[in-house]
Amino acid sequence: MIDPDSRVSGSSIKKLLEAGIDVKVGVEEEDCLKLNEAFIHRVKFQRPFGIFKYAMTLDGKIATNTGHSQWITGTNTRNFVHHLRSSCDAVIVGGNTVRRDNPQLTTHGVTTHNPLRVVMTKTLDFALNYHLWDINQAKTVIFTHSQPNATTKSQLLDKGVEIVEIEDINPTFVMNNLHQRGLNAVLWECGGNLASQAIVSGNIQKIYAFIAPKIIGGKNAPTPIDDLGINAMNEALLLNNTKIQQIDHDFLIEAYFENLELRM
Secondary structure, eight states, rough: OOOOTTTTTTHHHHHHHTTOOOOOOTTTHHHHHHHTTTHHHHHHSSOOOEEEEEEETSSSSSSOOOOHHHHHHHHHHHHHHHHHHHHSEEEEHHHHHHHHHHOSSSSSSSSSOOEEEEEESSSSOOTTTGGGTTTSSOOOEEEOOOOOHHHHHHHHHHHHHHHHEEEEEHHHHHHHHHHHHTEEEEEOOOHHHHHHHHHHHTTEEEEEEEEEEEOOOTOOOSSSSSSOOOSSSSSSSOEEEEEEEETEEEEEEEESSSSOOOOO
């Protein structure tokens, strides 16, 4: 395939042809496009490629009514997620996910690469012993409002956590910031509220939906995605290039959003 980066696109092919070397373009191009989809997206839109990953029960719940969620899927499925993280440059969660789950957001040793861990939160109302503040495992950056709580801010900074204070915390600002850092693929492992914001703003292009053969019910049990402002079935967001595979007792559906425009 031809490199989509305008700084080099086609120039190497031209040099090879000028040197008398036969060059064939488009061999296994579809596989090349899939392999390089995150890089291509970043070059084309000047924003990282967004992947939303979530695990839910067969009745569409990501936790019980009490918020308990460990574990929905099995060991091999969670190991698959560790490998998925290893292919990404950053992973994003909201502040509530940090407080509720105290996640590590690392690859748990499946590779030596750990993604940048990103937290989007309105406040720094956090305990200081959370896994994300241990930057010996991986770097962590927090996007938050200007913080009057100077003590917590100072303690987190002392731990090596990066803090970016902004007036409006939104997915587009964060993804633009990550683009400026040169990141290609960003994995969203957030709750339903932040997920809906990322989707409607066009910052998620691909979904990995892990489905466990479990039913927990619960009218108020949380679901993967909050309100998208859709009131009729013909307004539903369409996904394409869908694939499904089984991982032990769990199932994984992989799909891409169809014609979901970026909001600049």
